[in-house]
Amino acid sequence: GENVEQHPSTLSVQEGDSAVIKCTYSDSASNYFPWYKQELGKRPQLIIDIRSNVGEKKDQRIAVTLNKTAKHFSLHITETQPEDSAVYFCAALSDGGYNKLIFGAGTRLAVHP
């Protein structure tokens, strides 16, 4: 089955710096890769996603890149702000008969003013 690895587990940056979180997946048939942001005590919320027919997608300060050959995808946050502090989860859609999301272990991002 699908396995998703996420690095780093914690990331600390200064306000205004960029942050990069990387994930690798094992199932070459996976075709959908969402990123969720979860603030403390709150629900996970989708911030950006990418499908396998696209190599890069950008939404304001957030971008995601996908390398299908290497089976990895990354989240890039530019000009980080304190409100970006949260846990970020990557996920891959596994074609396990009913399309199941497999989550990475999460990255705790701290943005210091």
Added chain:
Amino acid sequence: DAMVIQNPRYQVTQFGKPVTLSCSQTLNHNVMYWYQQKSSQAPKLLFHYYDKDFNNEADTPDNFQSRRPNTSFCFLDIRSPGLGDAAMYLCATSRDQGQDEQYFGPGTRLTVT
């Protein structure tokens, strides 16, 4: 304008005492999911319904059951909660299976005493 509603937000139950968590949605989505999330970990899928079709994850304990009486509501029943079942329980919905965004509810934090 809440789209996925979970009640209660906090639930305390005694060891071995059955408990039911509820989820409702106003999105008219076909798919409803139940996830268990323990502190600092990724959400773990317990089961999901595609319309009335129930799909149980292989490693979901028999202690966990679910009901979906209609499109809008889904329940999680824990027959005999153990201390290890203390967690945040997240309900999510998606319009369809596959590459559709999953919308998460706010979660129910379960404490077992």
